[in-house]
Amino acid sequence: MIRGYTSVQPIYMNYASTSPSHSERVTTALMEYLAQNRRVNVGRNFEGLAEGGIMLRARHALARFFGAPGASQVIFTSGITVSLNMILWGLLKPGDHVLTTHVEHHAVARPLTLLQRKGIIDVDFLPCAQDGSFDPQVIKKNIRPETRLLVMTHGSNVLGTILPVAESFALAKQYGLFTLVDTAQTAGLVPITLDAHTDVLAFTGHKGLRALQGTGGFVLSKEAARQIEPWITGGTGSASHDLTQPEFLPDKFESGTANTLGILSLAAAVEDLLVQDLAALREQERQITRRFLDGAGQIPGLLVHGTGRAERSTAVVSVSSPSHDSAALARRLYEEYGILTRCGLHCAPLAHQCAGTFPAGTLRFSFGPETTPLDIDTALHALETLMT
Numbered sequence: 001m002i003r004g005y006t007s008v009q010p011i012y013m014n015y016a017s018t019s020p021s022h023s024e025r026v027t028t029a030l031m032e033y034l035a036q037n038r039r040v041n042v043g044r045n046f047e048g049l050a051e052g053g054i055m056l057r058a059r060h061a062l063a064r065f066f067g068a069p070g071a072s073q074v075i076f077t078s079g080i081t082v083s084l085n086m087i088l089w090g091l092l093k094p095g096d097h098v099l100t101t102h103v104e105h106h107a108v109a110r111p112l113t114l115l116q117r118k119g120i121i122d123v124d125f126l127p128c129a130q131d132g133s134f135d136p137q138v139i140k141k142n143i144r145p146e147t148r149l150l151v152m153t154h155g156s157n158v159l160g161t162i163l164p165v166a167e168s169f170a171l172a173k174q175y176g177l178f179t180l181v182d183t184a185q186t187a188g189l190v191p192i193t194l195d196a197h198t199d200v201l202a203f204t205g206h207k208g209l210r211a212l213q214g215t216g217g218f219v220l221s222k223e224a225a226r227q228i229e230p231w232i233t234g235g236t237g238s239a240s241h242d243l244t245q246p247e248f249l250p251d252k253f254e255s256g257t258a259n260t261l262g263i264l265s266l267a268a269a270v271e272d273l274l275v276q277d278l279a280a281l282r283e284q285e286r287q288i289t290r291r292f293l294d295g296a297g298q299i300p301g302l303l304v305h306g307t308g309r310a311e312r313s314t315a316v317v318s319v320s321s322p323s324h325d326s327a328a329l330a331r332r333l334y335e336e337y338g339i340l341t342r343c344g345l346h347c348a349p350l351a352h353q354c355a356g357t358f359p360a361g362t363l364r365f366s367f368g369p370e371t372t373p374l375d376i377d378t379a380l381h382a383l384e385t386l387m388t
């Protein structure tokens, strides 16, 4: 640990919330598009015009990245919160029972709670261990004849713990459940694809994929698409004689004017990821996380939550202290050391119940491709100083 070092530059350690930067390829694509200063509306003109090409380019990139068999199986939304709502409200029917986990973000937990309060569904939030880990065998014990869906996050945004989605979905499929994964914390960081056991994979653009905010979507199998009603309906520029929403993809789930600029940023960002060595990037983040975990574990009075093992987590680490308020620590880290973290409950109170950090919450550090070993040492030194 470097002692006596004070950073003069802000150090961003809130990647779990949003990526602060995008790649050169994204900048170039956006600048070229804006410099043309000519726009049309996708699907309301002759295809072949620039916007139609942007949508197609993005669909192909995302289909490749997430292993969707066809480009039309990629649906764009304004982010994963909207994607998850579209699936949950469009899929679930009165009497359905849903299984989910105890580390879900509000983007899953709140729509499910609302559906339950309206008397439409019943939900079980399956237990996770204190470190956020989840045992897929719990699924079996909670399945009922009316269980329809297993929805789970791939990575906890509070504890960083990676959940066993593949094993859980394989088990769920033995019982004929519909499966939906929230990849907000892992897409672009931990490999995950649409496979035989995954019906829908929801993603957000502005975190690990490093596209603009207000972008996201979902990829789904054709069979899954048949089971989901469109939750948002409206103009698609197709089948306009019909007052009913088209059944074909992607129009079934894409109404209204698309966010072309955002979708272009997604296309370029994902094309960039497709040519990068993601395993090497993941290893770099693991090393950074390990460095932080090793140092934080030695700071007297500091509690480190999660698995404590970089290979079982994303680059997210929550800490707390019985004698220090996490909001006060976050403020001092920013004001005195220029270190940007996030404190509180991180829109996932259930995860804090698992970790024993509810309602006070935690101070969360999350790292990304630009985080250096020096940044980690600076943060550790600052934390240690503030704790004394």
Ligand SMILES: Cc1ncc(COP(=O)(O)O)c(C=O)c1O
Binding pocket: 016, 017, 079, 080, 081, 082, 105, 107, 153, 155, 156, 157, 182, 184, 185, 204, 205, 216
């Ligand atoms: C696990 C998880 N799911 C969903 C979301 C919601 O993402 P967005 O705000 O991009 O819709 C987040 C955001 O932090 C998250 O961490």
